[in-house]
Amino acid sequence: MSISFNVPPCVGTEIEYVADAINKHKICGDGEYTKKCNAWIEEKTGTPKALLTTSCTHATEMAALLADIQPGDEVIMPSYTFVSTADAFVLRGAKVVFVDIRPDTMNIDENKIEAAITKKTKAIVPVHYAGVSCEMDTIMDIARRHNLAVIEDAAQGIMSTYKGKALGTIGDYGCYSFHETKNYSMGEGGAILIKSPDMAERAEIIREKGTNRAKFFRGQIDKYTWVDAGSSYLPSELNAAYLYAQLQVADKIYDNRMAAWNKYYELLSPLADSGKIDLPVVPEGCVHNAHMFYIKAKDIEERTRFISYMKEAGIGCVFHYIPLHSAPAGRKYGRFHGEDIYTTKESERLVRLPMFYGITEEQVEFICDRVKAFYS
Ligand SMILES: *Cc1c(COP(=O)(O)O)cnc(C)c1O
Numbered sequence: 001m002s003i004s005f006n007v008p009p010c011v012g013t014e015i016e017y018v019a020d021a022i023n024k025h026k027i028c029g030d031g032e033y034t035k036k037c038n039a040w041i042e043e044k045t046g047t048p049k050a051l052l053t054t055s056c057t058h059a060t061e062m063a064a065l066l067a068d069i070q071p072g073d074e075v076i077m078p079s080y081t082f083v084s085t086a087d088a089f090v091l092r093g094a095k096v097v098f099v100d101i102r103p104d105t106m107n108i109d110e111n112k113i114e115a116a117i118t119k120k121t122k123a124i125v126p127v128h129y130a131g132v133s134c135e136m137d138t139i140m141d142i143a144r145r146h147n148l149a150v151i152e153d154a155a156q157g158i159m160s161t162y163k164g165k166a167l168g169t170i171g172d173y174g175c176y177s178f179h180e181t182k183n184y185s186m187g188e189g190g191a192i193l194i195k196s197p198d199m200a201e202r203a204e205i206i207r208e209k210g211t212n213r214a215k216f217f218r219g220q221i222d223k224y225t226w227v228d229a230g231s232s233y234l235p236s237e238l239n240a241a242y243l244y245a246q247l248q249v250a251d252k253i254y255d256n257r258m259a260a261w262n263k264y265y266e267l268l269s270p271l272a273d274s275g276k277i278d279l280p281v282v283p284e285g286c287v288h289n290a291h292m293f294y295i296k297a298k299d300i301e302e303r304t305r306f307i308s309y310m311k312e313a314g315i316g317c318v319f320h321y322i323p324l325h326s327a328p329a330g331r332k333y334g335r336f337h338g339e340d341i342y343t344t345k346e347s348e349r350l351v352r353l354p355m356f357y358g359i360t361e362e363q364v365e366f367i368c369d370r371v372k373a374f375y376s
Helices: 014-023 032-045 056-066 083-090 136-146 197-207 213-217 237-248 250-273 300-312 328-333 343-347 361-375
Strands: 049-053 074-078 095-099 121-124 149-153 173-177 190-194 293-296 334-336 350-353
Touching (some): 014 032, 032 237, 056 173, 056 197, 083 095, 095 328, 136 149, 197 213, 237 250, 300 350
Parallel strands (some): 121 149, 149 173
Antiparallel strands (some): 173 190, 293 350
16 A cells, blocks of 8 residues: 555546636636636635735735735744745735744644733734634734734645634634645635624735726726725636535535544554554634644654655655744744743655555555554
């Protein structure tokens, strides 16, 4: 048996929808499929406004523009995250202030944020790692008291909730990813969720090269024109059609991934009980989406041996992220506030096991057998 780390999701109806978009001669952005995806996200999450974008990176860039991030502003985020979280703000000239993570969820430690706030702080960017929510009540309370924007990097968090609220709808802006490594995909793509109706119109303008084209197409104005600075953040209909096929069967994808996640958890619990590995933690109040299954080895040396052992067995296991504050750009554009107690240490222990739509119970059993063999 050979098991890849990831297989891009495909449910079978994608080709039909993509062909339909081609046959209707509507392949640029904001056609029928894009609108269906936007509406699906709005209905599913309860957000007043969702707009498909070309990526989660671009959704975050839009959020940085909407939050009016200026050169010299400071933005607080974890260092244990993907580069896009920081890039979107660095492009606006902001300084990134990294705060340590919690070892249980790998999310930003909500109790260390307030000490990192200065007069220059403009926003907090919680990253919901593995689709498990950050402690949003505390984060929103801090943001309210200090008048800061909250931009949720919910790239991994679609279909997850925190105290009943969909991730991406709690802060001012939420950013989803539909990259091929995510639960629902369009190859490359994402979405921005916008809480304030006032900002929704500006978001449409920024996404359409700074024009009020969206208003024009709704018949609200009779000519469209250049009204603001913007860019092109709308994806092609071909990509939206691919995604819509998956959103229609979102629960089926969710159930399959959750069954695999629960199987992993059940089969690997004995190893965790005997202290050999650590397993993911899902705090009270959080419902996750089985985006990822990871284990934590003792240290980086054991993890390296584990990954090669699994590779020999035909199983793709990967690690991420190199903490941003230790990367060359992280040193240039950011600083770590406080002590790095867990970020580096825990990032060196974490390894992800195969997880994708269509993974079977037999495959999960096979993988867990190899994990157990490694630790015996
Ligand atoms: C995948 C991911 C992104 C980037 O998503 P793209 O759609 O590829 O731009 C950003 N942040 C996190 C935490 C991610 O996992």
